[in-house]
Amino acid sequence: MYFDHAEGPVFRPPSEAASFILRVTIGCSHNACTFCNMYRSVAFRARPMHEIMDQIAAARPYAQHIRRIFLADGNALVLATDKLLAILRELAGSFPRLQRVSCYAGPKDILRKTPEELAALREAGLKLVYFGLESGDDLVLKNINKGVSAAEAVAAGQRIVAAGIKLSVMVILGLGGTANSERHAQNTALAINAIKPHMLGALTLMLYRGSELLAEFERGSFVPLPPAGIMHELYAMIHAIDLPATNHCLFRSTHASNHIAFAATLPKDKEQLLADIKTAETKLSRITNWDPYNNVE
Numbered sequence: 123m124y125f126d127h128a129e130g131p132v133f134r135p136p137s138e139a140a141s142f143i144l145r146v147t148i149g150c151s152h153n154a155c156t157f158c159n160m161y162r163s164v165a166f167r168a169r170p171m172h173e174i175m176d177q178i179a180a181a182r183p184y185a186q187h188i189r190r191i192f193l194a195d196g197n198a199l200v201l202a203t204d205k206l207l208a209i210l211r212e213l214a215g216s217f218p219r220l221q222r223v224s225c226y227a228g229p230k231d232i233l234r235k236t237p238e239e240l241a242a243l244r245e246a247g248l249k250l251v252y253f254g255l256e257s258g259d260d261l262v263l264k265n266i267n268k269g270v271s272a273a274e275a276v277a278a279g280q281r282i283v284a285a286g287i288k289l290s291v292m293v294i295l296g297l298g299g300t301a302n303s304e305r306h307a308q309n310t311a312l313a314i315n316a317i318k319p320h321m322l323g324a325l326t327l328m329l330y331r332g333s334e335l336l337a338e339f340e341r342g343s344f345v346p347l348p349p350a351g352i353m354h355e356l357y358a359m360i361h362a363i364d365l366p367a368t369n370h371c372l373f374r375s376t377h378a379s380n381h382i383a384f385a386a387t388l389p390k391d392k393e394q395l396l397a398d399i400k401t402a403e404t405k406l407s408r409i410t411n412w413d414p415y416n417n418v419e
């Protein structure tokens with residue numbers, strides 16, 4: 123649900139399908155990850171307050187149905203804290219049944235906020251942040267031009283959790299290709315162990331038209347993992363994830379990009395999850411005609 127005619131595509135996490143999508147920015151201020159083409163067609167800009175208020179005014183007649191609001195586009199936390207607080211207060215005053223506000227956030231934007239600012243945002247209604255970690259490995263992060271080191275990405279995730287905001291971390295299976303699969307699995311697991319997110323989503327790499335990574339693949343400098351290799355990598359990652367027994371991290375690998383869907387709670391279901399991944403790897407290793415172009419979109 124959104125009430126906006128501004129330029130550019132609108133993306134939201136699958137779990138925000140029933141949310142009011144409030145576009146507080148257009149595009150992504152980073153817009154340079156080599157695997158991503160989401161906002162390539164649009165120049166980044168922060169929306170002026172009157173454009174945001176117009177969207178809220180248009181949504182008010184539907185207030186009885188609005189319980190969740192997602193602040194789009196790519197990294198809403200890039201906005202100044204005062205502006206975000208003003209938006210959150212307007213939302214709380216406009217939608218009496220509102221239960222949570224969420225957004226995507228980039229690591230650099232998180233680290234620009236102090237712990238006190240993040241706590242103020244939580245108090246004002248920001249309850250959930252979706253954070254694209256992608257990988258916990260420095261070399262993979264450098265190769266994909268994420269713009270942060272693994273240590274910075276971990277510090278950003280930890281800062282959200284420490285502020286009492288729910289954190290959903292996304293990682294991308296296959297992002298290191300065949301060359302860096304093992305280090306991607308191991309170091310991403312270490313990052314997850316350090317962050318202890320509330321939710322963990324594992325997507326599978328797609329090669330998007332217009333992305334640098336597709337061009338690297340076509341030049342032969344990036345070799346994607348076949349489906350069984352993706353399962354092997356996921357097994358190694360989950361095996362190395364070691365969360366305290368008190369954690370209840372919802373693990374989901376149910377995105378349209380995934381070859382096989384998995385859902386579990388970590389660490390409680392870890393052994394069963396590993397067994398299921400192993401079974402999937404055996405099954406997918408029988409595929410002999412896999413074509414990387416199947417993963418081009």
Ligand code: SF4
Pocket residue numbers: 150151152153154155158159160161196228254
């Ligand atoms: S992956 Fe996220 S941060 Fe990177 S360019 Fe795409 S939207 Fe921006």
